[in-house]
Amino acid sequence: MTVPGAWYLVLAAVLFGIGATGLLVRRNVLVMFMCIELMLNAVNLTFVTFARLLDDIGGQASVFFVLVVAAAEVVVGLAIIVAMFRRRAAATADEIHILKG
Amino acid sequence: MTAALLAAATGSGAHLAHASAWAVFGVGAALILTGAFGVVLLRNPVHSALMLVITLIGVALEFIDESADFLAAVQIIVYAGAIVILFLFVIMFLAVDRREPAAPEPTRAQRPLAVLLGLVALAELLILSRVQHWSSGAHHVAGSLKGGEDVQKLGESIFTRYLLPFEMTAALLVIAVVAAVVLSRRHGRVAAEMSPAEQEEATLR
Amino acid sequence: MDAAYAILALPLLGTAILLFGGRRTGDPASGWIATAMAVGSFVATVVVWASLLGHSAASRTVHKGLFTWIPVGSLHVSFGLQLDPLSLTWALFSSGVGSLITLYSIGYMKGDSSYGRFFFYMNLFLFSMLVLVLADSYLFSFVGWEGVGYCSYGLIGFWFERNSAAVAAKKAFVTNRIGDFGFMIALFMMFGHFHSFNYSTVLAPLASGRLTLAGATATGLALMLFLGAVGKSAQIPLYMWLPDAMEGPTPVSALIHAATMVTAGVYLVARSAPILHFSPSAQWVVASIGAATALLAATIACGQDDIKRVLAYSTISQLGYMFLGEGSGDYGAGIFHTVMHAFFKALLFLGAGAVIHALHDEQDMKKMGGLWKYLPVSSWTFLAGFLALSAIPPFDGFWSKDAILAAAWHKSPALWAVGVVTAALTAYYMSRQFVLVFGGKARWVDRAAEHGAAGHEAGGHAGGRPHEAPPVMTVPLVILAVGSTVGWLMNAPFAGLNFLERWLAPVFPARIAPSFAVATGTKWAIGTVATAFAILGLVAGLSAWRRTAERPALEPAVLAHAWYIDETVSAAASGPLARLASGVSFGVDAGLVDGLVNGVGRLAAQSGRQLRRFQTGYVRNYALGIGIGAAAILAYLATRMGG
Numbered sequence: 037m038t039v040p041g042a043w044y045l046v047l048a049a050v051l052f053g054i055g056a057t058g059l060l061v062r063r064n065v066l067v068m069f070m071c072i073e074l075m076l077n078a079v080n081l082t083f084v085t086f087a088r089l090l091d092d093i094g095g096q097a098s099v100f101f102v103l104v105v106a107a108a109e110v111v112v113g114l115a116i117i118v119a120m121f122r123r124r125a126a127a128t129a130d131e132i133h134i135l136k137g
Numbered sequence: 138m139t140a141a142l143l144a145a146a147t148g149s150g151a152h153l154a155h156a157s158a159w160a161v162f163g164v165g166a167a168l169i170l171t172g173a174f175g176v177v178l179l180r181n182p183v184h185s186a187l188m189l190v191i192t193l194i195g196v197a198l199e200f201i202d203e204s205a206d207f208l209a210a211v212q213i214i215v216y217a218g219a220i221v222i223l224f225l226f227v228i229m230f231l232a233v234d235r236r237e238p239a240a241p242e243p244t245r246a247q248r249p250l251a252v253l254l255g256l257v258a259l260a261e262l263l264i265l266s267r268v269q270h271w272s273s274g275a276h277h278v279a280g281s282l283k284g285g286e287d288v289q290k291l292g293e294s295i296f297t298r299y300l301l302p303f304e305m306t307a308a309l310l311v312i313a314v315v316a317a318v319v320l321s322r323r324h325g326r327v328a329a330e331m332s333p334a335e336q337e338e339a340t341l342r
Numbered sequence: 343m344d345a346a347y348a349i350l351a352l353p354l355l356g357t358a359i360l361l362f363g364g365r366r367t368g369d370p371a372s373g374w375i376a377t378a379m380a381v382g383s384f385v386a387t388v389v390v391w392a393s394l395l396g397h398s399a400a401s402r403t404v405h406k407g408l409f410t411w412i413p414v415g416s417l418h419v420s421f422g423l424q425l426d427p428l429s430l431t432w433a434l435f436s437s438g439v440g441s442l443i444t445l446y447s448i449g450y451m452k453g454d455s456s457y458g459r460f461f462f463y464m465n466l467f468l469f470s471m472l473v474l475v476l477a478d479s480y481l482f483s484f485v486g487w488e489g490v491g492y493c494s495y496g497l498i499g500f501w502f503e504r505n506s507a508a509v510a511a512k513k514a515f516v517t518n519r520i521g522d523f524g525f526m527i528a529l530f531m532m533f534g535h536f537h538s539f540n541y542s543t544v545l546a547p548l549a550s551g552r553l554t555l556a557g558a559t560a561t562g563l564a565l566m567l568f569l570g571a572v573g574k575s576a577q578i579p580l581y582m583w584l585p586d587a588m589e590g591p592t593p594v595s596a597l598i599h600a601a602t603m604v605t606a607g608v609y610l611v612a613r614s615a616p617i618l619h620f621s622p623s624a625q626w627v628v629a630s631i632g633a634a635t636a637l638l639a640a641t642i643a644c645g646q647d648d649i650k651r652v653l654a655y656s657t658i659s660q661l662g663y664m665f666l667g668e669g670s671g672d673y674g675a676g677i678f679h680t681v682m683h684a685f686f687k688a689l690l691f692l693g694a695g696a697v698i699h700a701l702h703d704e705q706d707m708k709k710m711g712g713l714w715k716y717l718p719v720s721s722w723t724f725l726a727g728f729l730a731l732s733a734i735p736p737f738d739g740f741w742s743k744d745a746i747l748a749a750a751w752h753k754s755p756a757l758w759a760v761g762v763v764t765a766a767l768t769a770y771y772m773s774r775q776f777v778l779v780f781g782g783k784a785r786w787v788d789r790a791a792e793h794g795a796a797g798h799e800a801g802g803h804a805g806g807r808p809h810e811a812p813p814v815m816t817v818p819l820v821i822l823a824v825g826s827t828v829g830w831l832m833n834a835p836f837a838g839l840n841f842l843e844r845w846l847a848p849v850f851p852a853r854i855a856p857s858f859a860v861a862t863g864t865k866w867a868i869g870t871v872a873t874a875f876a877i878l879g880l881v882a883g884l885s886a887w888r889r890t891a892e893r894p895a896l897e898p899a900v901l902a903h904a905w906y907i908d909e910t911v912s913a914a915a916s917g918p919l920a921r922l923a924s925g926v927s928f929g930v931d932a933g934l935v936d937g938l939v940n941g942v943g944r945l946a947a948q949s950g951r952q953l954r955r956f957q958t959g960y961v962r963n964y965a966l967g968i969g970i971g972a973a974a975i976l977a978y979l980a981t982r983m984g985g
Binding site for chain 1: 250259278281287299
Binding site: 244247250251254261262264265268 | 958960962963966970972976977979980
């Protein structure tokens with residue numbers, strides 16, 4: 037148990053960066069969604085790391101809640117995507133730019 | 138679990154435990170990074186989803202390495218088992234399992250800016266993680282992790298200290314389910330609500 | 343005493359009914375409503391007057407509070423009425439003559455498309471005029487002052503579809519504004535000096551001798567008030583609007599531009615007598631301007647062909663007489679003449695209206711003549727008015743003009759001389775008018791034949807022959823004619839018969855209007871000379887115009903064009919002034935002011951057009967924006983809190 041916390045934090049930061057970049061680069065709505073999941077996981081990893089470093093159960097409890105909220109988010113998000121696809125086969129996020137005012 | 142197995146196999150030797158912890162961390166990190174790059178770089182959404190599973194397993198490994206065994210299990214069951222399956226279901230349902238069109242970006246600066254932004258954000262996070270008071274804080278505010286089973290501790294905490302947020306997430310889940318049903322329902326009546334004659338008419342139309 | 347409220351409330355009620363009734367009240371109901379309200383107001387005034395007569399002479403000033411209008415700091419302006427001999431005199435003849443003229447209008451305005459609007463203005467005018475005279479402070483009076491100005495504007499431009507009427511209305515309004523500035527400056531000075539506008543706090547101490555006024559302050563105040571009076575009462579140099587005001591319907595000319603509104607200036611000066619008392623130079627200005635105006639307007643009247651313009655210039659001239667009397671220190675004489683003038687000038691205008699009516703809107707006297715046998719009532723009543731205005735004894739004008747001339751003689755023989763010459767001119771142009779309209783040959787015959795041939799669309803009666811007006815119009819004529827003949831009895835210059843003078847005495851105590859005695863012999867001489875001059879003018883006019891309507895030598899162009907004063911002013915205004923105005927308009931306003939405004943607008947539009955590019959509609963662009971923002975915050979944290 038002696039891997040320093042900093043290593044985990046760096047790993048989480050890298051994961052977060054990859055997720056963020058992917059969100060901005062990819063155009064498929066579903067993949068963008070997956071990138072968001074990557075970023076959430078990076079945050080979770082940070083939470084658990086701090087829970088260990090600070091010897092605090094709160095960090096793990098937070099992860100628990102993040103998991104639940106992520107599940108809810110995925111359910112609603114995917115429902116929106118399904119509804120969107122039903123209107124028009126918009127495979128990419130760019131195709132809904134007509135929503136601009 | 139891996140950590141526990143490794144620990145059991147190597148006995149109580151501090152040196153070996155040390156080495157095994159590093160080994161688990163290294164394997165987990167490799168899985169995470171491979172999966173993450175795969176999600177971002179692979180063109181086919183199905184491949185991306187599968188790569189996401191690899192990342193999730195890597196994260197679960199790191200959880201075990203940090204002795205959050207329960208969370209590791211939940212991570213595998215909920216994320217890899219439910220959420221990713223949901224993703225795959227939607228991909229198949231909508232039949233978008235094809236390569237992303239290589240149309241030029243509508244905004245030329247988007248892609249390089251995005252990569253640059255990712256790098257800058259990463260650098261900033263690394264700098265901040267070196268700052269002492271940004272990467273530390275008060276100890277056992279919500280209770281210590283030591284002296285008991287991980288699941289027991291977490292359960293106690295959630296059902297006492299975090300009871301209200303817990304109930305709220307329960308409500309949130311219900312709302313999300315209702316929202317999903319409302320959003321994905323077609324306008325007009327669905328087939329189950331129609332008489333056989335009406336169903337036939339709707340199909341013909 | 344509570345009838346005082348009804349004096350104001352009835353015309354206001356009529357105004358409201360006619361305003362909200364609009365066209366629904368119709369013809370002739372609108373006219374009868376307005377007349378009923380005016381008559382009611384007159385009756386209420388008589389009731390108040392009778393109850394004031396019951397008081398002793400010293401206690402004939404009664405205040406009736408209405409409500410507090412402006413309570414700001416030390417300034418408390420309340421709406422209230424001051425019932426005293428001066429205000430009641432004006433209220434009596436305003437509502438009385440106003441009632442008669444409103445009655446007359448029922449017939450005169452028959453068939454007009456805006457019948458209701460006319461009577462709405464008539465009632466509103468009467469209300470404003472009564473506010474003007476009954477108010478207990480200069481500021482409240484100013485409200486009425488502006489109200490009558492507005493009604494005058496609305497009625498001169500009553501037929502606003504005619505360009506000349508619209509222009510005349512504008513001219514009257516703008517000219518009046520110049521005078522109003524004087525009134526307003528006087529109000530400011532008054533507040534600076536007395537911290538009040540109320541007659542009871544400003545004028546009463548001056549009249550009773552508890553307060554005196556420095557000569558300079560008094561002169562400034564008096565002259566500014568007089569400037570207001572000059573504008574409203576059409577004196578030099580602001581008289582040009584009144585002849586043009588004849589564009590309005592004839593009853594309006596009779597009521598507003600002869601009998602009542604234009605005498606508001608006379609009222610204001612009379613009301614301000616305590617201030618005027620402390621400034622002999624201001625008194626001289628009032629008297630001189632009055633005399634000069636009287637003479638100038640009389641000369642112009644000799645050369646006019648329009649029946650109403652003659653009367654308009656005559657009105658200006660007679661107003662000059664009133665100011666001459668007031669400036670000479672005999673306010674009673676000025677007010678006496680105002681009341682008499684209200685009778686005979688309203689009569690003359692209404693008679694002229696009957697003539698115009700009979701000849702289908704013909705106003706050129708050169709195209710009239712020989713109407714005596716066709717319009718018996720109008721002719722006889724017009725004759726009474728003509729003799730009264732010409733100051734032929736024993737008609738009204740003789741007595742009041744005689745009183746003014748006596749006062750002028752006391753002030754200065756020069757002023758008196760001007761007055762006498764004017765009297766001769768007055769008799770001349772009035773006899774000219776009378777002969778041209780009613781005597782001589784019927785010069786309208788050709789035109790009437792034309793008219794008959796053209797058809798009956800203009801209500802042409804049996805061959806286009808002139809016909810007498812309906813009773814609703816002739817009854818007021820007869821009443822006013824009686825007033826013009828025997829009205830002077832209210833102030834006969836014989837011991838015990840000078841009712842008006844004694845009635846007004848409490849308002850003008852000897853302190854502020856020292857009485858002067860003109861020897862009886864002198865008085866007789868003055869009266870005789872003035873009458874001789876008047877008869878001279880009368881005879882000259884009759885003999886010159888009895889046989890012919892064309893005597894170019896007697897009406898030079900310079901008189902027909904009113905000494906070219908109007909033209910000169912127009913040239914000045916349309917030349918350099920117009921250039922200056924257009925320079926300001928196109929250079930400063932369009933270039934600088936509009937430029938600034940447009941520049942601000944263009945800046946917003948341009949920046950909007952540029953910023954719009956950021957709204958691409960691509961969600962990922964927005965996400966990038968969020969990311970950049972988050973990175974910036976992180977950078978800030980890394981640099982600032984890094985330690």
